[in-house]
Amino acid sequence: MRVVVYPADRFGCGYFRMIWPGEAVKRMGIDIEIINTRDRRVRVHMEGNTVVDVDVDTDVVVFQRLTHAWMSQAVPILRAKGVAVVIDVDDDLRSVHPSNPAFAGIHPKNTATHHSWQHLNFACREATLVTVSTPALLSMYASHGRGVVLNNYLPSAYDNLSHVDSDLIGWPASYHSHPNDPDAMGGAIARIVRDGARFTMIGDSQGAGRALGLSADPPGGGVPLDCWPGAVAALGVGVAPLADTRFNGAKSWLKPLEMCAAGVPWIASPRTEYRRLHARGAGVLADRSRTWYRELRSLHGSVQRRTELSEAGREVARGLRLDDHAWRWAEAWQKALDTQRGVKDLSVIS
Numbered sequence: 001m002r003v004v005v006y007p008a009d010r011f012g013c014g015y016f017r018m019i020w021p022g023e024a025v026k027r028m029g030i031d032i033e034i035i036n037t038r039d040r041r042v043r044v045h046m047e048g049n050t051v052v053d054v055d056v057d058t059d060v061v062v063f064q065r066l067t068h069a070w071m072s073q074a075v076p077i078l079r080a081k082g083v084a085v086v087i088d089v090d091d092d093l094r095s096v097h098p099s100n101p102a103f104a105g106i107h108p109k110n111t112a113t114h115h116s117w118q119h120l121n122f123a124c125r126e127a128t129l130v131t132v133s134t135p136a137l138l139s140m141y142a143s144h145g146r147g148v149v150l151n152n153y154l155p156s157a158y159d160n161l162s163h164v165d166s167d168l169i170g171w172p173a174s175y176h177s178h179p180n181d182p183d184a185m186g187g188a189i190a191r192i193v194r195d196g197a198r199f200t201m202i203g204d205s206q207g208a209g210r211a212l213g214l215s216a217d218p219p220g221g222g223v224p225l226d227c228w229p230g231a232v233a234a235l236g237v238g239v240a241p242l243a244d245t246r247f248n249g250a251k252s253w254l255k256p257l258e259m260c261a262a263g264v265p266w267i268a269s270p271r272t273e274y275r276r277l278h279a280r281g282a283g284v285l286a287d288r289s290r291t292w293y294r295e296l297r298s299l300h301g302s303v304q305r306r307t308e309l310s311e312a313g314r315e316v317a318r319g320l321r322l323d324d325h326a327w328r329w330a331e332a333w334q335k336a337l338d339t340q341r342g343v344k345d346l347s348v349i350s
Contacts, residue, residue: 001030001031001059001334003022003030003031003032004041004056004061004062005034006035006061006062006063007035008037008063009037009064010036010037012228015155015225016152016254017088017133017150017152018034019034021322022034022062022329024326024329025326025329025330025333028327028330033058041056042056042061043056044070049069050073051070054077054078054081060083060086060333060340061086063086063087064088064090065087065088065089065090065091065093065120066120067117068114068115069114069119071119072119072123075122075123079127079128084333084336085129085336085340086128086130086332086336087127088131088132089124090152090252091137091247091250092246094140095245095247097247099180100176101177121141124141124142128339129335129336129339130148131147131149132147132150133151133152133252133254134250134252134273136249146339148332150332151252151253152253153322153325154257154317154322156321157229158258158262158317161229161261161262162233163262163310165236165303165306165310167236167299167300168199168200168237169189169198169200169236169238169296170199170201171201171240172201172228172232172238172258173201173202173203173255174205174222175206175211176207177203180243181241181243181248182211183243184241184242184243184269185286187213188290188293189213189296190212190213192297192300193214197300199214201219202223202228202232203221203222203223204222205218205220205221206220208220229262232262236306237264237266238265238266238267240259240266241268242268242271244269248269248271251271253274253276255268256268256277256282259283259313260313260317261317265299265305265306265308265309265313266283267283267284267292267295268285269287270285281312281315282316283309
C-alpha cells in the first residue's frame with residue numbers, strides 16, 4: 001500500500017491529524033509520503049471551472065478538510081481511476097461561530113476563495129472513507145457508513161514534559177478562535193483575579209479581557225508550535241471553557257489532553273469529549289459560573305490537590321500516546337484501499 005498525505009496546513013491541525021500520524025505510520029514500515037503544503041503535486045485538468053481529470057500516482061490519497069471547489073470535484077474522478085480517497089475532518093465546519101475568522105472564508109456566500117463547507121460535504125459524500133476526530137463528526141460527515149473515528153493522540157513531543165507546580169491560572173487558547181467560550185465560565189475568572197490570582201493566556205488574548213470581565217486583556221501571545229508543549233507545562237492550573245454549541249459538541253479532547261501530558265491540573269466545560277477524558281480519571285468539570293469559581297479557588301489554594309490532579313492527568317496521557325495508536329491510521333487507510341478495491345467484510349471501525 002502506497003499512501004500520499006496532504007495536510008491542509010502546517011499548524012496544529014495539520015500536524016496532529018496528518019503529519020505526525022503519517023510519520024508514525026511510516027515508522028511502521030508502510031510506504032507513506034507527506035506532501036509539504038508548498039509542494040502540492042495533485043494536478044487537475046480544467047474545462048472552465050469544472051475538473052475533468054486528475055493526475056496522481058498512488059494507491060491511497062489522504063486529504064484534510066477538503067473545502068476547495070476544484071479539489072472536491074477531483075474526489076469522484078480519483079475514485080474512478082481506482083485511487084482510494086480519504087478525507088479527514090476535525091471540526092464541524094458548518095457551525096463555526098460567525099466571529100471566528102474562519103467563518104467568512106468557508107461560508108458558501110463567499111465565492112472569491114472557492115472554499116466552502118458545502119464543498120467539504122460533497123467531498124465526504126464521494127470519498128472512499130472519511131476519518132474524524134470524534135463520534136459526533138462521524139454522524140455529520142460519514143452518514144453513508146464509510147467512516148472511522150481516529151481520536152487525537154499525543155506525539156513524542158509531549159513525553160516527559162517538565163512541570164513545576166504553581167498557582168498561575170491559564171487558558172491555552174487564542175480568543176479569536178473561541179469568541180463565545182468565555183461565557184461558559186461566567187464571571188469566575190474576574191472573581192478569582194479579584195481574590196489575588198494571576199491569569200494568563202497562551203495565544204492571542206486581544207479582546208479576552210472584556211469577555212472575561214477583566215479590566216484589561218490578560219497577558220498572552222502567540223507561541224511557535226515546537227514551543228507549545230513547554231508553554232502549556234508552565235501553567236499551574238489550566239482552564240478549557242467551551243460554550244454549549246453544536247460546534248463545540250463535536251470538539252475533540254485535545255486541549256485538556258495536552259494539559260494532562262504537561263502535568264497541568266485542569267478545569268473544563270462538560271462537553272462530550274471532555275467528559276470522556278474526565279471519565280478516564282483526569283481533570284475537573286464545571287458547568288456554571290459558581291462551580292468554575294469554586295474549583296478555581298480550590299486548585300489555586302491547594303498544592304496537594306494540584307499535585308493529585310497533575311499525577312492523575314499524566315497517567316491518563318500515558319495511555320493516549322500517538323506511537324501506541326498509530327496502527328489505527330494504518331488500519332483505516334488499508335480499509336480505504338480494500339473498500340476501493342471491493343474487498344468484502346468492510347465493517348466500520350470505531
